[in-house]
Amino acid sequence: MPNEDGTLAREGALDRVPEAFAPVVAAARELTGGAFAPGRLHSACLYGSIPRGTAVPGVSDLDLLIALCEEPAEEDRAAAAALEAELDGRFDVIDGASALLFGVPTLLSERERYDLGFFVACLCTPLLGEDLAGRLPRYRPTSLLARETNGDLHLRLPRWRRRLAAAGTDAELARLARGVGRHLVRTGFTLVMPRFGDWAGELEEMAEVFAAYHPERAEQMRTAVAVGRRPGDADRAVLAALIDGLGPWLAEEYRVAHGVKAPRP
Template sequence: MAETLPSRGLDSQGHIAREGSLARVADVFRPVVVAARDRIPGVFGARLHSAYLYGSIPRGAAREGRSDLDLLVVLREEPTDTDRADGRALDEALDKEFPQIDGGGTLLVGHARVLSDLERHDLGWFLACLCTPLLGEDLAEHLPRYRPDSLLARETNGDLALLLPRWRDRIASAGDSEEALRPLVRFMSRRLVRTAFTLVMPRWNGWTSDLHEMAEAFGGYYAQRAAQLRAAAVLGYEPSGDRAVLSSYVDDLGPWLAEEYARVHGVKADRPDEP
C-alpha cells in the first residue's frame, strides 16, 4: 500500500505538523532572529527555560517592513511584572534597531503552565505545533501529538464570548484616529478568522496559519458568512483604521461566531487566574 502523503498541514499519521523552522527564515530576517537569540538570556538570566519563534518569520511568509517578530519565552516560574517590562523593552529595542520588522511581541509563560493538563490543548498545542525552538530544551518533547479535532477547537478558540465585552471596551477607549484603530482591526480580524477556521477545522481535517486559506475553508461550510471572513482575512494582513469594521465585528460577526462555536464545540474550560 502506498504511503499516505502529508496534506493540509498534517503528517502521515494525521497529526498537525509543526509549521515553522529556522531554515525557513528569510535572509533579511536572520539578523533580527540572531539578535533576539543572543539577547534573551541576558534579559531573563537564570529564570529562562527556553525560547521560541512563531508567526510569519519562521514560516517563511514574512514581508520585509510589514511583519512583526513574535517570540514565546518560557520561564522556570510564572512571569512577574518585572519580567513583562523587560520583555516589552526587548521588543522595543529590536523594533527600533531592525527596520525589516514592524513591531514585535514577546509572550511570557511559566514552565509548569505550559505542561499543565488545563493548557494541554491550548498553550501546549501552540508551543508544540506553531512555535519553532530558538533556545533551551524544546518542551514539545513532553507534549502529545495533536489532531485537528473538536477538543482542540474548543480549547483554542472557545472563549470568544468572553472576549467580546473586552473588545467593546478597547474600541470605545481607542479614540477615532486611524492610527489608534488600525492595530485593533488587525488583531480582531486575525482572531475572528482563526476562530472561524477552527470552527470548521475538524470537518476540513487539517491545519493552516494562512488567513486566506482559513477563510476559504470556513466559507466551504458557511456560505452565508464567507464574504465577511474573506474581507476580515484581507484586513488581517492590510488593516484599515475603520471603526465601522470594528463595530461589525463586535455587534454582528463576533456574537454569531461565538454562539455557533459554543453550539458545535462547547465552551473553553475556565482559567482560574482569568476574570
C-alpha cells in the same frame, strides 16, 4: 499536510526563515539569552510568518514566545519589554517585535494542554534551549482542540465593544482592529478545522477553508482578513459590523459545535 499518523505537523522551521530576516532571528537568540536574570530563562521560540517563511520585509513583525523556569515576575516583564524595544529599534525589516512570556509550569499544565501546549508543540519553532514539544502530546484536529484554542469568543465580544466605544485615536482603533480581525478569522477556521482535518497557517488560507463550509459568511470573513492584515485602514463602522454581526453568529455556532473554553483565572 498532517503527519502520516494524522497528527498535526509543526508549521515552522528555522530553515524556512527568509534571508532578509536571518539577522533579526540571530539577534533575537542572542539578546534573549542575556535578557533575564540568571536561572530565569528556560527556552525561547519563534512563531508567526517568519518561521513559516511567508514574512514580508517592512510589514511582518517578529513574534517570540519566552518560557521561564518559574512564572513571570515584574522584572521579567520589564526585561521582555526592553527586548521588544531593542529588536524593533535595531531592525527596519520588522514592523515591531512582541514577546509572550510564560512559566514552564503553565505551558505544561493540564489546563493548558490543548491551548498553550498545542501552541508550543505545533505553532512554535524552537530558537533557544529545550524544545518543550518533547514533553507534550501529538495533537489531532479534534473538537476538543477547537474548543480550547478559540472557544472564548463570547467573552471577547463585550470587551471589544467597550474598547471600540472608548477608542479615541487612530492608533487605538488600529490595535483593536488587528486583534479583532485576526481572532475572528482564527475562530472561523477552528470552527471547521475538525472537518477540514488539518491546520492552516495564514489568515487568507484560514478564511478560504472556512468559506468552503460557510459560503454565506465568506465575504464577512474576508473582510476580517483585510482588517487583521491592514488595521491602520480599519473603518470604525466596518469593525462594528464584524463585532456585532459576524461575532455573535460565530460565537453561537462555536458553542453548539464545540462548547466553550474551560474557564481561566
